[in-house]
Amino acid sequence: MSIESTNPATGAVVDTFEETSTDELEDRLERASDTFEEWRETPVERRQRLLSNAAEILRENADEYAELMAREMGKPIGQARDEVAKCAWVCDYYAEHAAAFLADETLAGEPDAKTVVAYQPLGPILAIMPWNFPFWQVFRFAAPNLAAGNVGLLKHASNVPGCASAIQDVFEQAGFPEGAFTTLLIGSDEIDAVIADDRVRGVTLTGSDGAGRAVAETAGSELKQSVLELGGSDPFVVLEDAPMDEAVETAVQARLLNSGQSCIAAKRFIVVDDVYDEFVDRFADELDEQVVGDPMDEDTDVGPQAREDLLDELHGQVEETLEAGGECRLGGEPMDRDGAFYPPTVLTDVPDDAPADREELFGPVASVFRVPDEEAAVEKANDTRFGLGASVWTADLERGERVARRFESGLAFVNELVKSDPRLPFGGVKDSGYGRELARDGIREFVNAKTIWVQHDAGEESDPVE
Structure with a gap:
């Protein structure tokens, strides 16, 4: 089945895309899982360099991506260019800071033991993203998670398939391995099955509170980490x-x-x-x-x-x-x-x-x-x-x-309007969701904060305390 993107200013068809078939979906999930095993072992410094590459590609093609947004969902062209620039900024930000955010933290423990918290990636993460900021919403998910060693699966809004495909192409051009970031052109009725798939380790959604409740219910039943950025008034x-x-x-x-x-x-x-x-x-x-x-x-x-x-x-x-x-x-x-x-x-x-x-x-x-x-x-x-x-x-x-x-x-x-900034945590409370994106908090949402205890001196064993 094909998907049409339509210009809301004129009603004209912008482009037509083929939906991801059942077999293709299975192949992409398997490839994402396989790629994660490689990507998780890739040094963070290389992940950072590839994010810098993505930032350069965004800047070099800013007019093309801005025009795509304007055609598919009607964003004024000047604001669309600003959106591309902000995507490049978030890539640059994590290219500079990811290693520090993910570095082991030494915490107080026994004098004869080394105790640290290590931040390790979880695996393929599904991102369900809206049409209103079709590039920015995706990049503020993708930049920290790719830097953390996760791989991304994107289910974008049905009216911006061109943006979804273009974003995958950015990461491919930047040198990320095949399967590190994959677009799934699937319907909303297929989301639950993807969340429930054993290969998917977490899900993030930006959208309505109704969609958030549905995603949270499925993720919760599967005991999977979720982040929800929902509506606001x-x-x-x-x-x-x-x-x-x-x-x-x-x-x-x-x-x-x-x-x-x-x-x-x-x-x-x-x-x-x-x-x-x-x-x-x-x-x-x-x-x-x-x-x-x-x-x-x-x-x-x-x-x-x-x-x-x-x-x-x-x-x-x-x-x-x-x-x-x-x-x-x-x-x-x-x-x-x-x-x-x-x-x-x-x-x-x-x-x-x-x-x-x-x-x-x-x-x-x-x-x-x-x-x-x-x-x-x-x-x-x-x-x-x-x-x-x-x-x-x-x-x-x-x-x-x-x-x-x-x-x-x-x-x-x-004395300022509300805005998102890569350097500051972003998210809401009440029916506006939970979890945080951006800054250090954002890169640590989908990682395993693993406590590691290394005993230096065997000594006498003490009773363990949970």
């Missing part, structure tokens, strides 16, 4: 002493990055009463000036939604919120043009339990809430089942840090 808190120019400018960027299709996008704007009217007026005006259009156009700020059904789902959430009593300050209707285009939209007076209050709105729709003071702002920020990122805006940095520590989130920023 990140609060953007504006206090009365916020630097308003910077807050408004960043709020627009934080809501519209990737045409609003980002787990860590600011989605709920919580503003204290003293500055509420000013913020809403300026925020809506700035959003209204953003250019919605062809993602291949350098002047475009907001491209299409990645698929028509996603646009329909988003608009349904907006309509249900308005029917419940919310007000629409800007936008609120699909654009009258070809393609899956939805305009920047501002919803105010959002009722409790309306979709714009309780659900993740995965598109360029901002929900604005009025609160009396800081305490109410924190309470509203935490009044969600999600816990991925959060930000607060204030002229008092000590106050900002105090508020940031009170957010129930995996990431908290003061």
